[in-house]
Amino acid sequence: MLIAAALFAVAAGAAEPAGPVAGQAPHMAYRTGDYAFQMFVPRGYGDDRKTRWPLMIFLHGSGERGTDVSVVAKWGPPAVVSRHPGTPMLIASPQLPAGDWDVATLDRLLADLRRTYRVDDARIYLTGLSLGGMATWRWALAHPALFAAIAPVAAKTPTDAACTLKDLPIWALHGDRDEAVPVRGDFEMVEAVRACRGNVAPRLTVYPDTDHFSWVPAYDDPALWRWIGEQRRVSSR
Template identity: 50%
Template sequence: MSPATRLFRRLLLPAMLAPLLAYVAPPATGAEPAPLPAGQFPQPALVEGGYPYQLFIPRALDEAGDTRWPLLLFLHGSGERGVDIARVKTHGPPKIADRDHDFPFILISPLLPAEEDWDIAKLDAILRHVTARLPVDPGRIYLTGLSRGGHATWRWGAAEPGRFAALVPVAGRGDPATACALVDVPVWALHGDRDDVVVPDGSFAMSRAIRACGGHRSRLTIYPDMGHNAWDPAYESPALYLWLLQQRKQR
């Protein structure tokens, strides 16, 4: 077990779960979803019009009764594209959830086919499907992704700024022309200062543009002497997940 994981479980996990378990919303209306095994990844799923995806169910979900849970949607990078759904667990939140079933989010990890780019309409189909069937807190839906997934995080967030409570693009590049759409959305961008695949200006430019539009809810972390793989330190940091759980979509 890594030091970050030990810190996450022993010190920060109780603090992360406290606000989660304190907020109890009424049960969702409509038909009750079929029970899912908690604390693990059920079988991969496929939504019509979407992508294959892995769904992680926190171990504490069954014990929480009618509590609504935060949902985290993770978009992988180019290296994980293909047909092997297990590759979504190579990096980031699904990797952490696979080894720690107390990970305090419902987690969606779609798989992008080879040579394709993320399609917002297909991602939206998955998100609608999952939120209709699981006890998701609609005020705490978060989007994150690395590299190609980081690009899509910026793109989807700017296209639907009212959809997400927070965005975490890692080693990603956005279009500064869309930045004004994100003035009211909490964003934490993370990048390596020596990234020669997606140069760090991909994050700098978006952060500057958001602030130029009057936004004050964005933050930027630049890792010194770090190349493209900013995702390992980013996603291994318990502080990132604690920050996410503190964000709630403005009504």
């Protein structure tokens, strides 16, 4: 209930058909080469056809790659909303068949989601864990103006283009005993973004005595969900 309560605020927009039914359901890829995905539709989505909803995109880690899209609900936001079905947010959780996340394919997915669902373009959030956390950094670096906020978990990325993200709300989360992806990866990127002196200071949470599975405390924290829900994309960014 705390997570749902932290997020409950929606804004009105242009009218569109209601369509999707509340709950979480798998969706096949729109086209060959696209990602299949789990889609969570919040309660009340079909009640008012003028209301536009925040959208979170969650990118899983290497362990959930494959062709059974249901496995993406093992961790992260899709697992959280299965316990908190009142969460007032659209959540798309694509599945990577193999290899690494591709930004162009993710771009197509987001375009399709915006056509299919009543998405509030000022409240599109991106998060991911491990391999998906690295893709979170990478996608945001490619298109920083797309997102209202990002939350990479247990991730890393090169710092060369850090200033691209200086005005984007960022909350990175990591375990201090992560041997798979050492915490210095997120730490160095957050410090590099902070040094660019943008309009908003990036955040970093380091969990003590926590290994690579830092996404468990991260996504179970109502404070993270509350912070995400408070962010709005600045049109001039």
